[in-house]
Amino acid sequence: MLMKREAGMTEFAGDFEALFDGAMTRYAFERPSIARWWESHCSEPNVNIALQELVQPGDTCFDVGSFIGGLAIIMARLTGPRGKVVLFEGNQHILSQLTWNMIRSHLTNTFIVNKIIWEESDLNMYLSHNSIAPAASRVCSDEASDPHAIRVGRSLALDDFVAEHSMLPDVVKMDIEGSEYYALRGFKKTISEKKPVLILEQNVGDDRCLELLSDMDYKIFDSAGLHAVRSSNDYLEGTTIRNVIAIHASALGRYNLHNPVQKRKICSLDPLKAEVEVDSQGVVYSTFRMKLSRGRYLFVLSLDAKDCVVASEIWVNGTIQTKFYETAKLFSQDCRDMMALVHKDCEVVYKVLQVQKSSENGYMKINSVDIISIDAPLNFKSRSTLV
Structure with a gap:
């Protein structure tokens, strides 16, 4: 299940702009692929900064919804040779570019898992592919929910992955286009035992993840303003997508998050x-x-x-x-x-x-x-x- 990079896997090299069907701009992709580990990588700014604050040397990190691996490279830099980063990416359309970006970064602590993360393992999963913005492609377990969806493989529950490979994560970044709630449902056992730090993308108006984590005694903070988030009412007015940081109450002292942010x-x-x-x-x-x-x-x-x-x-x-x-x-x-x-x-x-x-x-x-x-x-x- 784990696919480790091999130095000779150059067949995965590809034209990034061609992958995106020419829809992106010259400015957005000024390089053929993302920055390598020794170069500056500064996109996804608020999540980027959160990772720099939270990932420690030797940590095991999960990147759920890796896309082409930009944030995974940051995690790999921060956790170092004693740590590891597992990249979960189920979208076949971008898997080759993700693999190539790991190869060209010469990282020895990253692993790719080509599975769709869900609440149960071994379900048939379907993808509504977005050719203009592949990162926004959505998955579902019901073919009828989108008549144009294509079957793309089988699902994997994170609890099952942890049990099989004995990898308990310290930090988890999750961005899977609205499927975070289902992924967390299949991760509850590990969350209860390990209490990892979670960085999640959230759709404003869908508070199911906030409620699930609050019930598990997690405290949740906006990744930009660092203020407490209890519901969608606490997000910046007018936004539709936010990233949040979730830390278990027992670990708050480690990050000095007891007091309200001024x-x-x-x-x-x-x-x-x-x-x-x-x-x-x-x-x-x-x-x-x-x-x-x-x-x-x-x-x-x-x-x-x-x-x-x-x-x-x-x-x-x-x-x-x-x-x-x-x-x-x-x-x-x-x-x-x-x-x-x-x-x-x-x-x-x-x-x-x-x-x-x-x-x-x-x-x-x-x-x-x-x-x-x-x-x-x-x-x-x-x-x-x-x-």
Whole structure:
């Protein structure tokens, strides 16, 4: 069941843009595949930072819904040669790219499991494949739920995997497009025994995971603002997807998460004072520069945009720390708040980009950018590359 990388498996090399049927932009995929382990990898910003805070050397990590492995590489770096990362990915359309990315990163502590994670093992599973955004493809155990779904294999319950391979996870990242609740139901025995830290993507309005974990004495926090989450009412208004961190009550002291997080808006950036430029590819950059003292900050963007791809970047002391890109609609809903860690007083640069128009009517207008200081309960940690 475990498929370990082999150095000679070069047949898995492929053209990433071709895999996505040419639907993504030049900016989004400026390399043929994701950053290797020794390079900066700063997408999925809030989850990225959470992993850096929570994964420890020697940990066993599960990456459930690995996509092409960007966050798995981060976990592999952090857990080091004494740890291991198991990548669960059931989508055959992206499996070859995931495998190739592990190969080219020369990691020795990653393993791929090509199974669809569900509440029971050995069920026939069906995939509603999204050719425009393969990461958003959804699975189900009932063929009738989508007449166009195709059978893609058998399911696997995480409790069964743990029992068979004796791998008890310390940290679990789970992003499986709305199937997290079913995966957790098949993981309850391990959760009860090991009490791993969980980082989950959640659909706003579906509180089943929150209720299940609360019943198991987990405390849940928003990955961006680090405030407590009890229901969808606690998410940023207007969002449809959020990532949360779930930590068992018995482990809260390890992360200093006893007290409520204190937040304070320190300023609002004036869109009229942004430095605006257009590059040779037609990408429009709106750049804000500021001096910030050591601390943790949340950048909250409000914008109007249509028929384009929007991206945002945060540069700290001359180095890019986080970036994210998405279509205008999804960005304005779900990618508006990005966390930044400032380790010393320095210049911070915040950029908002209009990357590509999909029609002549495409546009982007920045309304405001609020900078919020977070009195963060998670301590800064100094880490070195371990693999």
